[in-house]
Amino acid sequence: MLDPEQTLFVYELKGGVPPAFLDLEGLLGVWPEAHYTYLFFTSPAEAILESFFQQHPEFSLTRHYQMPYGQWQQLAAQEPLIIDRFSIITRQQSVELMPGQILLWIDPGVIFGSGLHPTTRGCLRALSQLYAEVRPVSVLDLGTGTGILAIAAAKLGAEQVEALDLNPMAISTAAANCERNEVRDVVRLIRADARDHLGNAELLCVNIHFDFLEVFFDSPVLCNYRWAIVGGFLKEKLARVRELLPSCAKVKEPVLEEKGWITLIVETEASE
Numbered sequence: 001m002l003d004p005e006q007t008l009f010v011y012e013l014k015g016g017v018p019p020a021f022l023d024l025e026g027l028l029g030v031w032p033e034a035h036y037t038y039l040f041f042t043s044p045a046e047a048i049l050e051s052f053f054q055q056h057p058e059f060s061l062t063r064h065y066q067m068p069y070g071q072w073q074q075l076a077a078q079e080p081l082i083i084d085r086f087s088i089i090t091r092q093q094s095v096e097l098m099p100g101q102i103l104l105w106i107d108p109g110v111i112f113g114s115g116l117h118p119t120t121r122g123c124l125r126a127l128s129q130l131y132a133e134v135r136p137v138s139v140l141d142l143g144t145g146t147g148i149l150a151i152a153a154a155k156l157g158a159e160q161v162e163a164l165d166l167n168p169m170a171i172s173t174a175a176a177n178c179e180r181n182e183v184r185d186v187v188r189l190i191r192a193d194a195r196d197h198l199g200n201a202e203l204l205c206v207n208i209h210f211d212f213l214e215v216f217f218d219s220p221v222l223c224n225y226r227w228a229i230v231g232g233f234l235k236e237k238l239a240r241v242r243e244l245l246p247s248c249a250k251v252k253e254p255v256l257e258e259k260g261w262i263t264l265i266v267e268t269e270a271s272e
Contacts (some may be wrong), residue, residue, distance in 0.1 A: 002071065003073075004069065004089045004095075005015050005068055005069070005070065006041070006042065006069040007066055007067075007068060007069075008028070008040050008041070008042065008067055008068070008069055009040070009041040009042070009043060009044055009045060009064070009066055009209050010038055010039070010040055010064060010065055010066070010067060011038070011039045011041070011045065011049060011061060011064045012036050012037075012038055012061070012062045012063045012064065013036060013037045013038075013039065013056055013059055013060065013061055013062065014036055014059065014060050014062050015037065016061065017058035024039070024045070024048055024049075024052065025044060025048055026041050026042065026043060026048065026170075026210065027039060027040070027041060027045075027167070028040040028041055028042055028109075029109060029169055030167065031071065036229050046064075049061060052236055057207055058248055062092045062257070077135065080093075080095055080103075081115050081116070083115060083121050083124045083125060084124060084125045084128040084129075085100055085101055085102055085128050086101070086102050086104050086115075086124055086128065086150075086152060087101050087102065087103050087104070088103075088104045088105075088106055088114075088115040089103070089104070089106075090105075090107055090108065090114065091105075091107065091241070092099075092105065100160070102150065102152070102155045102156070103176070103181075103200070104152060105181055106146050106147075106148050106151070106153070106177050106180075106182065107146075107173070107176065107177060107180070108145075108146045108148075108173065109146075109169070109173050114146065115148060115150070117261075118259045118260075118261035119207050119231040119232050119261050119263065120148060120149075120207065120231075121258055122229045122231050122256045122257075122258055122261060122262070122263030122265055123149055123205060123207045123229055124148070124149070125256055125263070125269075126228060126229040126231075126256055126264075126265050127149065127152050127153060127156060127205070128156070129203070129265065130203070130227060130229065130265055131153075131156040131157060134201040134227070135150050135156075135157050136153075136158060136201075136203035136227060137158060137159045137160065137202060138158065138159070138160040138161070138200070138201040138202050138203070138238055139153040139154075139158045139160070139161045139162070139201050139202070139203045139204075139205060139223075140161075140162050140199045140200075140201035140203070140204050140205070140210060141153070141161065141162070141163040141164065141193040141205040141208065142163055142164050142183070142198075142204070142205065143164065143172050143194060143204075143207060143208035143212075144163035144164060144170065144171075144189070144207045144227045145170050145173075145174070145207075146167065146170070146173050146174055146177055147163055147173070147174030147177045147178055147187065147189070148177070149205045149229075150163035150174070150178075150183075150187045150205075151164075151177060151178060151187065152181040153203070154163060154175055154181075154186040155181065157184065157205070158186065159186065160186065160188075160201075160259045161166065161183075161186055161187045161188065162187075162188050162190060162199050162201065163187055163188070163190065164190045164191075164192050164194055164197055165189075165191065166191065166192065166193050166194070168191060171189050171190075174189055175189055175226065178182035188234075189216070193214070194206075194208070194212065194216075195212075195216075198224070200224070201225060201227065202225065202226045202227065203226065203227045203228070203229070204222070204225040204227070204228040204229070205227065205228075205229045206230055206232070207229075207230075207231040207232045207263075208232045208233070209232060210232060210233040210234075210237055213230065213232060213233060213241065213244075214240070214244065217241065217244035217245055217246070219246075220246050220248070221264070222245070222246055222248070222249055223246055223248035223268050223269070225268060226268060227265070227267055227268070227270070228249070228265075228266040228267065229263065229264070229265055229266075230263065230264040230266060231236050231262070231263040231264075233261070233262055234261060234262065235257060235260050235261070235262055236260075237250065237262075238255070238262050240260075241264070245266070248268045248269045249266050249267070249268050250264070250266065250267050250268070252264070252265040252267060262269060
């Protein structure tokens with residue numbers, strides 16, 4: 001875990017998140033948003049990014065700034081973050097849980113998936129809702145980030161969870177979080193491109209960039225799962241996502257929405 005006083009050098013880029021970002025020297029973490037991507041370094045990286053932009057002119061730097069790590073992760077807050085039945089802490093502390101509450105101890109570093117972003121919150125709510133009705137035994141979490149959804153699924157009762165991410169920093173962060181939450185015997189972490197490892201599971205969790213969703217849903221692969229939880233896109237893309245869903249899939253209504261971000265619970269014909 002980084003010291004809250006550690007200075008982060010943050011670069012805001014307009015464009016997607018190409019795999020080449022993972023090989024940038026000194027890169028600490030990547031945080032995708034709606035139309036921008038934030039790159040985190042522990043030292044200035046202007047020269048490194050200048051070389052990258054020369055090779056990839058489709059990406060541009062919109063701004064950059066410095067901030068303490070504690071400010072980025074809002075570690076000053078002492079109270080746990082409550083999302084549905086989950087109580088989330090980012091550092092070890094004494095927590096009094098209400099009956100039925102589940103504790104998640106997630107140290108995100110600068111990897112996406114702390115519970116602060118509406119897409120993560122929506123997926124956690126969707127998991128809680130789904131497991132209140134059914135109990136998927138096996139789960140595949142694509143783009144696991146900090147491992148928060150995989151860990152939540154394990155604590156809700158999943159017996160086998162595969163969690164994928166291409167980013168090696170995400171895999172190491174998720175591994176540490178699985179240890180903290182004592183679910184390493186349930187969660188298997190895999191460094192791989194999600195498109196190359198779609199696996200077999202009852203439940204698919206995918207909280208990832210819309211560009212990937214667009215490619216992913218433009219295929220019948222979703223029909224291999226009984227249920228899917230889908231996040232990572234804005235309300236303006238909802239109609240397009242519905243359009244892309246294969247005929248085997250049915251969206252559970254109403255959809256979950258927070259601050260314009262959408263999360264879907266999808267059932268397929270395999271669940272009937």
